[in-house]
Amino acid sequence: xxxxxxxxxxxxxxxxxxxxxxxxxxxxxxxxxxxxxxxxxxxxxxxxxxxxxxxxxxxxxxxxxxxxxxxxxxxxxxxxxxxxxxxxxxxxxxxxxxxxxxxxxxxxxxxxxxxxxxxxxxxxxxxxxxxxxxxxxxxxxxxxxxxx
Numbered sequence: 060x061x062x063x064x065x066x067x068x069x070x071x072x073x074x075x076x077x078x079x080x081x082x083x084x085x086x087x088x089x090x091x092x093x094x095x096x097x098x099x100x101x102x103x104x105x106x107x108x109x110x111x112x113x114x115x116x117x118x119x120x121x122x123x124x125x126x127x128x129x130x131x132x133x134x135x136x137x138x139x140x141x142x143x144x145x146x147x148x149x150x151x152x153x154x155x156x157x158x159x160x161x162x163x164x165x166x167x168x169x170x171x172x173x174x175x176x177x178x179x180x181x182x183x184x185x186x187x188x189x190x191x192x193x194x195x196x197x198x199x200x201x202x203x204x205x206x207x
Contacts, residue, residue, distance in 0.1 A: 061136045065091025068143035077159035088176040111157040114148035181204045
């Protein structure tokens with residue numbers, strides 16, 4: 060199973076995305092990437108945001124977790140979507156590190172109908188409409204005390 064992490068940064072009623080074009084249509088992705096072997100989730104996000112957008116990000120709690128079943132083209136994928144609580148710098152696509160065409164700010168009120176990767180626009184819209192009360196606390200070392 061592949062693991063993908065991404066982080067949602069909201070500002071002024073919009074979320075930061077990366078814009079791609081597939082099949083002649085704009086598609087938006089929540090910034091993040093694949094987790095490598097022996098790489099921490101937060102470290103992956105921090106590195107992806109710096110490499111692809113040229114900014115420093117502070118990663119918060121998990122907003123949602125979703126699974127994408129395997130297809131002929133893609134292996135089964137676990138998506139873990141965090142909140143980005145702070146972004147330092149101005150996000151700008153770095154073409155040497157991504158195929159993204161641009162940064163895009165997608166209005167929260169359009170998330171349900173926007174083509175978003177991963178396809179969690181409805182869930183994010185519901186999250187923001189609920190007053191942001193449903194995040195899941197992230198434990199960065201759940202084996203810290205070494206009972207096993």
